[in-house]
Amino acid sequence: MTDKYDNKGFATKAVRVGHKRTAESEQSEPIFPTSSFVFESAEQAAARFGGDEPGNIYSRFTNPTVRTFEQRLAALEGGESCVATSSGMSAILSTMMALLSAGDHIVSSMSIFGTTRVLFDKYLSKFGVSTSYVKLIDLDDWKAAITPETKMLFLETPSNPMNEIADLEALSELAKANDCLLVVDNCFCTPALQRPLEFGADIVVHSATKYIDGQGRCIGGAVVGDAKRVGEDVYGFLRTAGPTMSPFNAWTFLKGLETLDLRMKAHSASALEVASWLESQPLVSHVFYSGLPSHPQHELAKKQQSAFGGIIAFEIKGGKKDAWSLINALEWLSITANLGDSKTTITHPATTTHGRLTEEARAAAGITDGMLRLSIGLESVDDIKADLARGFAAIK
Numbered sequence: 001m002t003d004k005y006d007n008k009g010f011a012t013k014a015v016r017v018g019h020k021r022t023a024e025s026e027q028s029e030p031i032f033p034t035s036s037f038v039f040e041s042a043e044q045a046a047a048r049f050g051g052d053e054p055g056n057i058y059s060r061f062t063n064p065t066v067r068t069f070e071q072r073l074a075a076l077e078g079g080e081s082c083v084a085t086s087s088g089m090s091a092i093l094s095t096m097m098a099l100l101s102a103g104d105h106i107v108s109s110m111s112i113f114g115t116t117r118v119l120f121d122k123y124l125s126k127f128g129v130s131t132s133y134v135k136l137i138d139l140d141d142w143k144a145a146i147t148p149e150t151k152m153l154f155l156e157t158p159s160n161p162m163n164e165i166a167d168l169e170a171l172s173e174l175a176k177a178n179d180c181l182l183v184v185d186n187c188f189c190t191p192a193l194q195r196p197l198e199f200g201a202d203i204v205v206h207s208a209t210k211y212i213d214g215q216g217r218c219i220g221g222a223v224v225g226d227a228k229r230v231g232e233d234v235y236g237f238l239r240t241a242g243p244t245m246s247p248f249n250a251w252t253f254l255k256g257l258e259t260l261d262l263r264m265k266a267h268s269a270s271a272l273e274v275a276s277w278l279e280s281q282p283l284v285s286h287v288f289y290s291g292l293p294s295h296p297q298h299e300l301a302k303k304q305q306s307a308f309g310g311i312i313a314f315e316i317k318g319g320k321k322d323a324w325s326l327i328n329a330l331e332w333l334s335i336t337a338n339l340g341d342s343k344t345t346i347t348h349p350a351t352t353t354h355g356r357l358t359e360e361a362r363a364a365a366g367i368t369d370g371m372l373r374l375s376i377g378l379e380s381v382d383d384i385k386a387d388l389a390r391g392f393a394a395i396k
């Protein structure tokens with residue numbers, strides 16, 4: 001894709017790429033709520049359907065508002081192609097359905113979004129695709145799990161909620177040496193903070209629901225990568241199976257991308273301040289945030305990310321009882337599992353997002369009963385700390 005914004009800065013691309021102004025001379029991107037498009041002749045209809053002429057056909061797979069979002073996100077991640085999907089989960093499903101076959105094997109980090117694990121274990125397994133789980137930060141564990149059938153390495157970095165950092169360069173070398181694809185769920189950082197393709201990843205998947213929207217409004221997802229695997233293979237699956245992003249949601253996500261750079265810097269700055277403050281709290285046994293110098297992979301995080309993001313995990317010494325007391329004493333922080341919102345949210349992972357894991361799997365992922373996860377929003381950071389202080393004061 002050559003575009004006049006190709007050699008512009010990230011923030012410029014985030015505001016400008018992909019909008020082709022229509023004859024109405026609009027300044028803001030238009031929404032095209034139409035299921036189909038009209039052809040000028042029978043010849044043109046045949047040429048469009050046959051792929052001999054580019055252009056819109058039907059909004060399951062060609063919609064101008066969705067395409068604007070796809071082109072913009074592809075430019076921000078540094079990928080050739082992007083396919084937008086109806087959710088983050090359907091982005092992951094579409095990637096697997098397009099690129100894997102029965103008999104193939106995935107090696108996945110064990111520290112991934114809980115529903116992704118259910119997708120692998122309960123559904124992909126039905127179609128003969130098996131998955132093994134490894135420790136995100138243990139390269140030897142990854143090496144040992146690879147078999148001749150392994151076609152894909154899958155991970156999130158930083159991990160949820162522990163903020164562990166995968167070494168993307170090392171894992172992309174391992175993937176290449178074994179003829180595997182490296183697929184990275186870049187939901188926590190977004191391209192504003194981390195661009196996995198630059199470190200050798202093959203495919204990036206997103207839940208646009210999180211920071212790309214940024215205000216907790218719409219469900220959506222995306223797959224970014226090269227023109228063959230994403231532009232043809234994943235696109236082919238989407239065109240056939242139809243987990244399509246709606247034009248209304250694509251428009252919301254476009255508006256989200258316009259402020260992404262600013263928002264990610266603000267989330268990161270506030271999170272760093274809250275994480276440092278939490279480290280000094282007597283009732284806290286540990287803070288997991290890669291922006292802290294005490295984090296074992298602080299240097300790797302600095303190399304791969306331009307900032308450390310908005311997600312913090314911390315452990316309350318008194319376990320589940322005290323963690324719940326803290327939550328229940330809060331005045332206004334939202335008790336919800338969503339993250340990446342302008343509103344600060346708090347959850348107790350062991351009984352919510354990670355509640356469906358077995359106790360062993362939860363322990364292996366490092367999630368203890370005293371752990372809480374914060375997604376730091378865009379409110380005044382002093383107010384966020386004051387509400388948490390109210391929670392600490394309630395622990396008896």
Ligand SMILES: *Cc1c(COP(=O)(O)O)cnc(C)c1O
Nearest residue numbers: 087088089113185187207209220
């Ligand atoms: C939320 C999330 C998903 C799933 O996205 P949905 O839009 O909810 O389908 C996948 N990966 C990560 C890391 C997430 O946080």
